Amino acid sequence: MNDVKSGLTHRQRQALETQRLIVEAARTLFLEQGYGPTTIQAVADQAGVAVSTVYAIFTNKRGLLKAIRETWHLASQVRDLYRLAHLESDPARRLELYAQASRRQWETGAAIIRIYSSAAAVDSEAAAELETALSGRRRSMQAWLAETAPLLRADLTFEEICAIHLALTRAEVYQELVEAWGWTPGAYEAWLARTLKQQFLP
Template sequence: MTVKRSYSSAKRDAQARATRRSILDAARDLFVTTGYTATTIQAIAERAGVAVQTVYAVFGNKRELLRQLIESTIAGADEPVEMTNRPEAQAVAAEPDPRRRAELDAALARSIMERVAPILRVTAEAAASDPELAAMMHAVKMARREEMVTAAAMLAGADGLRTTQEEAEATLYVLYSPHVADMLIGDYGWSPERYEKWLSRMLLQSVIQ
């Protein structure tokens, strides 16, 4: 009986994760193509192949759905993962060579940027006329700022940082910004590969010892 209950619970958990993933995928597609404001919970439910009530039961409301979508997109996983627990981040921290550490970190930052930038563009447009969404995005921004503490420590290596901890965190906050990537790739026409190489150089010149 214990084995049967355990199997049933695992099956339910897997189904719940699959449902959540379907809703997140549907929301991402619709937010990017249609816009946050124009996308309804009904449309998300229909795209995901679930009932409207299921979307509300899993996420509560559209803003929370968006917040969790941003978090899972940054993590590259169904559930948010702390930066230090990501295999790519652990590889950066474990790399003894400063140049290679910068290259690995730039590649990680680029992969996150490519995933999340389209969603953040849509969110920024909607937040301009939605105070509650703007407040939520401010909280997301503050959480990203807090992550720079971990990022700086991860890049420091055995030799430490090129500058103070506070300046390193501020510098990374700017360098990692999706807005910077948007300006270089969108306005200047840089390829993602060129952006990654630029970011690697900037990390070496301004943060990594």
């Protein structure tokens, strides 16, 4: 990101910084107050910008929601971890990298799921976006697992492998262990890697 920014003009860097401040302000307020009660004016005040600036860049709260999700995807680097996993011929190491990817996804994004759940309760289009995102995750996971399934237990069907993996790697599992019970993200990752290997390796 720094390399990209170094090739920008001062005005472009200022614009990116303004966008970052607004997205961070929206994320904070959506978590603290909920999506419904938070106003564009409140986001502008929190970010220290004019309300017209927020509207000009993001149009509405759903635009802010999309920007928050995109920022999360860039930060998590989950796709890179899955690509790295599939360079591994050892199925145990591949499952360890799957666990690392799940940790990264929810360590950076468990809050995003809460924001989307809050938004879905008051905005049907936000609810549809959440369902689309979760369906996309299922499809992506099934595509990765299709390549790994031949290395796993022969007595499990592909559908069973997908169901077990998706159940174990849900955001709610991370939230229960880390946020409710006080596990560290590292402890979650170690548990998940161990559990995936117990479930899937011959």
